[in-house]
Amino acid sequence: MGKFYMILVFLLLFFAGCSTSSLESVAKTNPSIILEDKSVAKWLEVENANSVIRQDGLVELEIVAKNSDSKSRIFTYKVDWYDANGFTIQSITSKWKIVQVEGKRGVIIREISPSHDVINYKLRIGTPNDNDKKREQNVNIKEYRGD
Protein backbone atom coordinates (compact mmCIF):
# COMPACT_ATOMS: atom_id res chain seq x y z
CA MET A 1 0.00 0.00 0.00
CA GLY A 2 2.91 2.31 0.85
CA LYS A 3 4.38 1.70 -2.59
CA PHE A 4 1.02 2.56 -4.18
CA TYR A 5 0.72 5.91 -2.40
CA MET A 6 4.32 6.84 -3.14
CA ILE A 7 3.85 6.21 -6.85
CA LEU A 8 0.49 8.03 -6.76
CA VAL A 9 2.20 11.13 -5.36
CA PHE A 10 4.79 11.03 -8.12
CA LEU A 11 2.06 10.54 -10.73
CA LEU A 12 0.18 13.58 -9.47
CA LEU A 13 3.33 15.68 -9.51
CA PHE A 14 4.08 14.37 -12.99
CA PHE A 15 0.70 15.37 -14.39
CA ALA A 16 0.84 18.70 -12.57
CA GLY A 17 4.14 19.37 -14.22
CA CYS A 18 2.73 18.48 -17.63
CA SER A 19 0.44 21.51 -17.84
CA THR A 20 3.20 23.43 -19.64
CA SER A 21 5.47 22.34 -22.45
CA SER A 22 8.69 23.61 -20.86
CA LEU A 23 11.04 20.79 -19.93
CA GLU A 24 12.57 22.96 -17.24
CA SER A 25 9.21 23.63 -15.59
CA VAL A 26 8.32 19.94 -15.78
CA ALA A 27 11.61 19.08 -14.09
CA LYS A 28 11.05 21.70 -11.37
CA THR A 29 7.69 20.26 -10.36
CA ASN A 30 8.63 16.62 -10.74
CA PRO A 31 11.45 15.22 -8.62
CA SER A 32 11.61 12.14 -10.86
CA ILE A 33 12.96 14.19 -13.76
CA ILE A 34 16.46 15.53 -13.43
CA LEU A 35 17.77 18.02 -15.96
CA GLU A 36 21.49 17.34 -16.05
CA ASP A 37 22.00 20.13 -18.61
CA LYS A 38 19.53 23.02 -18.69
CA SER A 39 20.47 23.94 -22.26
CA VAL A 40 18.30 21.00 -23.47
CA ALA A 41 15.22 22.83 -22.15
CA LYS A 42 15.82 25.63 -24.67
CA TRP A 43 14.83 23.43 -27.60
CA LEU A 44 13.21 20.25 -26.22
CA GLU A 45 9.55 20.79 -25.38
CA VAL A 46 7.46 18.21 -23.58
CA GLU A 47 4.11 17.65 -25.28
CA ASN A 48 2.90 14.78 -23.15
CA ALA A 49 4.20 12.78 -20.23
CA ASN A 50 2.68 9.62 -18.79
CA SER A 51 3.65 7.25 -16.05
CA VAL A 52 1.70 4.23 -14.85
CA ILE A 53 2.05 1.30 -12.49
CA ARG A 54 0.75 -1.66 -14.38
CA GLN A 55 -1.25 -4.51 -12.89
CA ASP A 56 1.84 -6.73 -13.09
CA GLY A 57 3.75 -4.27 -10.91
CA LEU A 58 6.03 -2.86 -13.60
CA VAL A 59 6.35 0.90 -13.93
CA GLU A 60 5.99 2.22 -17.46
CA LEU A 61 6.77 5.75 -18.52
CA GLU A 62 6.41 7.61 -21.76
CA ILE A 63 7.45 11.13 -22.69
CA VAL A 64 6.49 12.70 -26.00
CA ALA A 65 8.69 15.68 -26.79
CA LYS A 66 9.42 17.90 -29.73
CA ASN A 67 12.50 19.67 -31.05
CA SER A 68 11.44 23.30 -31.37
CA ASP A 69 14.66 24.17 -33.18
CA SER A 70 14.85 23.98 -36.98
CA LYS A 71 18.16 22.11 -36.74
CA SER A 72 18.63 18.48 -35.82
CA ARG A 73 19.51 18.14 -32.14
CA ILE A 74 20.94 15.46 -29.88
CA PHE A 75 20.25 14.80 -26.24
CA THR A 76 20.97 11.99 -23.82
CA TYR A 77 18.79 10.31 -21.25
CA LYS A 78 18.97 7.56 -18.70
CA VAL A 79 16.45 6.04 -16.32
CA ASP A 80 17.62 4.88 -12.91
CA TRP A 81 15.23 2.48 -11.21
CA TYR A 82 15.08 2.18 -7.41
CA ASP A 83 13.76 -0.51 -5.09
CA ALA A 84 12.04 -0.02 -1.73
CA ASN A 85 15.39 0.42 0.02
CA GLY A 86 16.53 3.13 -2.35
CA PHE A 87 19.05 0.91 -4.13
CA THR A 88 19.34 1.13 -7.89
CA ILE A 89 18.32 -1.94 -9.85
CA GLN A 90 20.92 -2.86 -12.44
CA SER A 91 19.74 -3.56 -15.96
CA ILE A 92 21.10 -3.38 -19.51
CA THR A 93 18.19 -1.08 -20.22
CA SER A 94 19.42 1.42 -17.64
CA LYS A 95 22.25 3.00 -19.64
CA TRP A 96 22.81 6.43 -21.08
CA LYS A 97 21.17 6.64 -24.48
CA ILE A 98 21.84 9.18 -27.17
CA VAL A 99 18.82 10.33 -29.13
CA GLN A 100 18.80 12.39 -32.28
CA VAL A 101 15.74 14.48 -33.09
CA GLU A 102 15.34 16.11 -36.46
CA GLY A 103 14.42 19.78 -36.59
CA LYS A 104 10.75 20.50 -35.80
CA ARG A 105 10.14 16.75 -35.33
CA GLY A 106 9.12 14.79 -32.29
CA VAL A 107 10.57 11.98 -30.23
CA ILE A 108 9.02 9.45 -27.89
CA ILE A 109 10.88 8.09 -24.88
CA ARG A 110 9.32 4.84 -23.70
CA GLU A 111 10.83 2.91 -20.85
CA ILE A 112 9.68 0.15 -18.54
CA SER A 113 11.07 -0.90 -15.20
CA PRO A 114 13.20 -4.06 -15.34
CA SER A 115 11.58 -5.58 -12.26
CA HIS A 116 8.42 -5.37 -10.15
CA ASP A 117 10.67 -4.47 -7.22
CA VAL A 118 10.91 -0.95 -8.65
CA ILE A 119 8.99 1.62 -6.65
CA ASN A 120 10.74 4.79 -7.80
CA TYR A 121 12.70 6.09 -10.74
CA LYS A 122 14.70 9.07 -11.91
CA LEU A 123 14.78 10.14 -15.55
CA ARG A 124 17.98 12.05 -16.25
CA ILE A 125 18.15 14.25 -19.36
CA GLY A 126 21.31 15.89 -20.60
CA THR A 127 23.55 16.56 -23.55
CA PRO A 128 26.27 14.33 -24.98
CA ASN A 129 29.75 14.73 -23.57
CA ASP A 130 32.90 14.21 -25.61
CA ASN A 131 32.90 10.50 -24.82
CA ASP A 132 29.30 10.12 -25.98
CA LYS A 133 30.23 11.75 -29.26
CA LYS A 134 32.93 9.13 -29.67
CA ARG A 135 30.42 6.36 -29.05
CA GLU A 136 27.86 7.81 -31.48
CA GLN A 137 25.25 5.41 -30.29
CA ASN A 138 21.76 6.05 -31.44
CA VAL A 139 19.58 3.60 -29.62
CA ASN A 140 15.90 3.57 -28.79
CA ILE A 141 15.20 6.45 -31.10
CA LYS A 142 11.49 6.93 -31.63
CA GLU A 143 10.26 9.66 -33.92
CA TYR A 144 6.87 10.66 -35.10
CA ARG A 145 5.74 13.18 -37.59
CA GLY A 146 4.19 16.07 -35.72
CA ASP A 147 1.76 18.59 -37.12
Add this chain to the structure above:
Amino acid sequence: MLQKVLLTMCSFVVFTIVLTGCTQEAPRHVGVDNPDVQAVVSMGLDRQDFEKAATDAVNSLLRSSALSKPDGGRYVVAIGRIVNDTTQRIDTDLLVRKIRIEMLNSGKAVVTSAVSASGNDDQIIYDTRNLRDNDEFNHDTIANKGTLIAPDLSLTGKIIQQTKRVDKNALVDYYFQLVLTDLKTGYVTWEDEIIVSKVGDRKSVNW
Protein backbone atom coordinates in the same frame (compact mmCIF):
# COMPACT_ATOMS: atom_id res chain seq x y z
CA MET B 1 84.32 9.57 -47.26
CA LEU B 2 81.73 12.27 -46.66
CA GLN B 3 79.30 10.38 -48.88
CA LYS B 4 79.82 7.22 -46.84
CA VAL B 5 79.16 9.11 -43.59
CA LEU B 6 76.00 10.69 -45.04
CA LEU B 7 74.82 7.33 -46.34
CA THR B 8 75.42 5.72 -42.96
CA MET B 9 73.55 8.50 -41.15
CA CYS B 10 70.60 8.29 -43.57
CA SER B 11 70.46 4.52 -43.19
CA PHE B 12 70.50 4.92 -39.40
CA VAL B 13 67.64 7.45 -39.50
CA VAL B 14 65.54 5.27 -41.80
CA PHE B 15 66.24 2.22 -39.66
CA THR B 16 65.15 4.07 -36.53
CA ILE B 17 61.93 5.27 -38.17
CA VAL B 18 61.11 1.77 -39.36
CA LEU B 19 61.76 0.25 -35.93
CA THR B 20 59.63 2.92 -34.24
CA GLY B 21 56.79 2.16 -36.62
CA CYS B 22 57.07 -1.53 -35.86
CA THR B 23 56.74 -1.19 -32.09
CA GLN B 24 53.47 -2.56 -30.84
CA GLU B 25 51.24 -0.99 -28.25
CA ALA B 26 51.48 -2.91 -25.02
CA PRO B 27 48.27 -4.77 -24.13
CA ARG B 28 46.12 -3.11 -21.50
CA HIS B 29 42.74 -3.55 -19.88
CA VAL B 30 39.92 -1.39 -21.17
CA GLY B 31 36.59 -0.78 -19.51
CA VAL B 32 33.44 -2.30 -20.98
CA ASP B 33 32.00 1.16 -21.56
CA ASN B 34 35.29 2.73 -22.64
CA PRO B 35 34.33 5.24 -25.34
CA ASP B 36 37.53 4.58 -27.29
CA VAL B 37 36.53 0.94 -27.51
CA GLN B 38 32.90 1.66 -28.29
CA ALA B 39 34.00 4.08 -31.02
CA VAL B 40 35.53 1.15 -32.92
CA VAL B 41 32.72 0.00 -35.17
CA SER B 42 33.01 -2.73 -37.76
CA MET B 43 30.60 -3.71 -40.50
CA GLY B 44 30.03 -6.96 -38.68
CA LEU B 45 28.06 -7.46 -35.49
CA ASP B 46 29.81 -5.80 -32.53
CA ARG B 47 29.12 -6.04 -28.82
CA GLN B 48 27.16 -2.78 -28.91
CA ASP B 49 24.89 -4.26 -31.58
CA PHE B 50 24.01 -7.26 -29.44
CA GLU B 51 23.43 -4.94 -26.48
CA LYS B 52 21.14 -2.70 -28.51
CA ALA B 53 19.17 -5.66 -29.84
CA ALA B 54 18.88 -7.21 -26.37
CA THR B 55 17.91 -3.86 -24.77
CA ASP B 56 15.21 -3.19 -27.36
CA ALA B 57 13.93 -6.77 -27.14
CA VAL B 58 13.71 -6.71 -23.36
CA ASN B 59 11.92 -3.35 -23.36
CA SER B 60 9.46 -4.60 -25.95
CA LEU B 61 8.92 -7.92 -24.16
CA LEU B 62 8.25 -6.38 -20.75
CA ARG B 63 5.94 -3.69 -22.22
CA SER B 64 3.90 -6.34 -24.04
CA SER B 65 2.80 -8.09 -20.81
CA ALA B 66 3.54 -11.45 -22.45
CA LEU B 67 5.45 -12.43 -19.29
CA SER B 68 2.71 -11.26 -16.94
CA LYS B 69 1.12 -14.43 -15.62
CA PRO B 70 -2.55 -13.97 -14.60
CA ASP B 71 -1.98 -15.53 -11.17
CA GLY B 72 1.14 -13.42 -10.62
CA GLY B 73 3.55 -16.34 -10.79
CA ARG B 74 6.49 -16.86 -13.12
CA TYR B 75 6.49 -18.47 -16.54
CA VAL B 76 9.02 -21.20 -17.35
CA VAL B 77 10.80 -20.32 -20.57
CA ALA B 78 12.82 -22.68 -22.74
CA ILE B 79 15.37 -21.33 -25.18
CA GLY B 80 14.67 -22.66 -28.66
CA ARG B 81 16.61 -22.29 -31.88
CA ILE B 82 18.15 -18.95 -32.66
CA VAL B 83 19.16 -19.23 -36.30
CA ASN B 84 22.21 -17.35 -37.55
CA ASP B 85 21.38 -16.37 -41.14
CA THR B 86 24.40 -14.11 -41.56
CA THR B 87 27.74 -14.65 -43.21
CA GLN B 88 29.52 -14.39 -39.88
CA ARG B 89 30.26 -16.99 -37.25
CA ILE B 90 28.15 -15.81 -34.34
CA ASP B 91 27.45 -17.42 -31.03
CA THR B 92 23.80 -16.48 -30.60
CA ASP B 93 24.30 -16.66 -26.85
CA LEU B 94 25.78 -13.18 -27.19
CA LEU B 95 22.21 -12.04 -27.71
CA VAL B 96 20.17 -14.63 -25.84
CA ARG B 97 22.14 -14.61 -22.61
CA LYS B 98 21.46 -10.89 -22.07
CA ILE B 99 17.74 -11.44 -22.62
CA ARG B 100 17.73 -14.42 -20.25
CA ILE B 101 19.40 -12.39 -17.50
CA GLU B 102 16.83 -9.61 -17.81
CA MET B 103 13.92 -12.09 -17.86
CA LEU B 104 15.21 -13.67 -14.65
CA ASN B 105 15.83 -10.32 -12.97
CA SER B 106 12.34 -9.10 -13.90
CA GLY B 107 10.81 -11.71 -11.61
CA LYS B 108 8.38 -12.59 -14.40
CA ALA B 109 10.04 -15.71 -15.74
CA VAL B 110 12.55 -18.43 -15.05
CA VAL B 111 14.58 -20.10 -17.76
CA THR B 112 14.80 -23.87 -17.76
CA SER B 113 18.09 -25.68 -18.26
CA ALA B 114 16.31 -29.01 -18.60
CA VAL B 115 14.99 -28.37 -22.11
CA SER B 116 16.75 -26.44 -24.82
CA ALA B 117 17.11 -26.52 -28.57
CA SER B 118 20.15 -24.29 -28.55
CA GLY B 119 22.51 -26.41 -26.52
CA ASN B 120 21.86 -24.49 -23.32
CA ASP B 121 20.49 -27.46 -21.46
CA ASP B 122 22.46 -28.71 -18.48
CA GLN B 123 23.34 -32.39 -18.92
CA ILE B 124 24.09 -32.70 -15.21
CA ILE B 125 20.31 -32.56 -14.60
CA TYR B 126 20.04 -35.97 -16.28
CA ASP B 127 23.38 -37.32 -15.08
CA THR B 128 22.32 -36.89 -11.45
CA ARG B 129 19.11 -38.83 -12.14
CA ASN B 130 21.14 -41.72 -13.50
CA LEU B 131 22.65 -42.03 -10.03
CA ARG B 132 19.42 -43.68 -8.83
CA ASP B 133 20.97 -47.00 -9.78
CA ASN B 134 24.20 -46.22 -7.99
CA ASP B 135 24.23 -47.43 -4.39
CA GLU B 136 27.24 -45.26 -3.57
CA PHE B 137 24.93 -42.25 -3.39
CA ASN B 138 22.40 -41.44 -0.71
CA HIS B 139 19.15 -41.87 -2.63
CA ASP B 140 17.41 -39.33 -0.41
CA THR B 141 19.63 -36.67 -1.91
CA ILE B 142 18.80 -37.58 -5.52
CA ALA B 143 15.91 -35.81 -7.21
CA ASN B 144 12.71 -37.84 -7.31
CA LYS B 145 10.88 -38.72 -10.48
CA GLY B 146 8.39 -36.16 -11.70
CA THR B 147 10.18 -33.13 -10.23
CA LEU B 148 11.29 -31.45 -13.44
CA ILE B 149 9.00 -28.62 -14.58
CA ALA B 150 8.05 -28.46 -18.23
CA PRO B 151 8.36 -25.08 -19.94
CA ASP B 152 5.34 -22.87 -20.63
CA LEU B 153 6.95 -20.69 -23.29
CA SER B 154 9.78 -20.92 -25.77
CA LEU B 155 12.00 -18.16 -27.10
CA THR B 156 13.18 -18.62 -30.68
CA GLY B 157 14.57 -16.32 -33.29
CA LYS B 158 16.66 -15.52 -36.29
CA ILE B 159 19.42 -13.09 -37.16
CA ILE B 160 19.29 -12.09 -40.83
CA GLN B 161 21.82 -10.09 -42.79
CA GLN B 162 21.20 -8.10 -45.93
CA THR B 163 24.03 -6.38 -47.75
CA LYS B 164 23.62 -3.75 -50.45
CA ARG B 165 26.35 -2.02 -52.38
CA VAL B 166 25.74 1.44 -53.75
CA ASP B 167 28.58 3.29 -55.49
CA LYS B 168 31.52 3.27 -53.07
CA ASN B 169 29.44 2.40 -50.04
CA ALA B 170 28.00 -0.74 -48.59
CA LEU B 171 24.87 -0.84 -46.43
CA VAL B 172 24.49 -3.84 -44.15
CA ASP B 173 21.19 -4.42 -42.34
CA TYR B 174 20.94 -6.91 -39.52
CA TYR B 175 17.47 -8.08 -38.54
CA PHE B 176 17.11 -9.59 -35.05
CA GLN B 177 13.79 -11.44 -35.09
CA LEU B 178 12.57 -12.94 -31.81
CA VAL B 179 9.42 -14.91 -31.05
CA LEU B 180 7.87 -16.06 -27.76
CA THR B 181 5.49 -19.00 -28.19
CA ASP B 182 2.96 -20.50 -25.79
CA LEU B 183 3.89 -24.21 -25.86
CA LYS B 184 0.41 -25.39 -24.86
CA THR B 185 -1.51 -23.60 -27.58
CA GLY B 186 1.17 -22.83 -30.15
CA TYR B 187 0.16 -19.18 -30.08
CA VAL B 188 2.81 -16.53 -30.53
CA THR B 189 2.43 -14.30 -27.47
CA TRP B 190 5.16 -11.83 -28.38
CA GLU B 191 7.45 -11.09 -31.27
CA ASP B 192 9.62 -8.23 -32.36
CA GLU B 193 12.19 -7.28 -34.96
CA ILE B 194 15.14 -5.06 -34.13
CA ILE B 195 17.17 -3.64 -37.00
CA VAL B 196 20.80 -2.57 -36.83
CA SER B 197 22.09 -0.81 -39.94
CA LYS B 198 25.65 0.04 -40.83
CA VAL B 199 27.15 2.03 -43.68
CA GLY B 200 30.77 1.87 -44.68
CA ASP B 201 33.24 1.64 -47.50
CA ARG B 202 32.26 -1.24 -49.74
CA LYS B 203 35.86 -2.47 -49.58
CA SER B 204 35.39 -3.12 -45.87
CA VAL B 205 32.68 -5.65 -46.67
CA ASN B 206 34.04 -8.69 -48.44
CA TRP B 207 31.20 -11.01 -47.51
